Amino acid sequence: MQQISEFLMKSLIKKLLQVLLGFDNYLFIFSLFTIYTLRWNKNEGDFLHFLKLVPKNTAVLDIGANIGIMTVHLAKRFRASTIYSFEPIPNNLKALQRIIRFFHLKNVKVFDIALSHESGTIEMVMPVVKSVKMQGLSHVVHETIDELNEGEKFKVKVQRLDEIEEFQKPGFEIGAIKMDVENFEYFVLEGGKELLKKHKPIIYTELWENQNRENCFQLIHELRYDIKVLNNKELTDYDPSEHKTQNFFFIPKVKA
Secondary structure, X not given: OHHHHHHHHHHHHHHHHHHHHOHHHHHHHHHHHHHHHHHHOHHHHHHHHHHHHOOOOOEXXXXXXXXXXXXXXXXXXXXXXXXXXXOOXXXXXXXXXXXXXXXXXXXXXXXXXXXXXXXXXXXXXXXXEOOEEOHHHOEEOOOOOOOOOXXXXXXXXXXXXXXXXXXXXXXXXXXXXXXOOOOOHHHHHHOOHHHHHHHOOEEEEEOOOOHHHHHHHHXXXXXXXXXXXXXXXXXXXXXXXXXXXXXXXXXXXXXX
């Protein structure tokens, strides 16, 4: 009952702020607040650990950059690296670009596209729940995703990671990927298999407990990665009977 009350209160506050500030200003201010307070957020300990694992002087992909919170932390920590941020939802994209300008980040390149296992166009939705726009839950409209499909919908360009020309240049190296695309992760990985085989980046991703997660696990095993979770501040092999989490680290296997 207390959790339901807290959820309703937060939803009411979000609704009021979105109306009073205007949605674009709300996103910008919410992003700023979260960026400045992230290190004290106990729910983001896994991402902060991921920052420690990212190799220096390599490209980093922020797939599902949303309103720029993780992009900023990556760009400020790894100033000698280029952060490639992918965000196709128009309002989120506007907030991301505004945040990049605010922090004067020169090492971020934005792709206003979605990623999948095939290229073309795709429909996405920003869920609206009780008149509250849930930008953090924006996702691809797909037959495998049966939750939170009511809201503002957009047609966006979609591409395979393996087809992005910039990532094919000689000497280009991807060291790490942060991915949060709300139950579409498997299709993103499927569209980037050759890139993953070539670069073997560390991957940090959020996966809900559903078939998408199982498909990701199967594919990532085929690509010779270990599945890890953060437990007592250390990475350990994932045990579904013991670890209840949505945050996973895919670590490339060490060659024998």
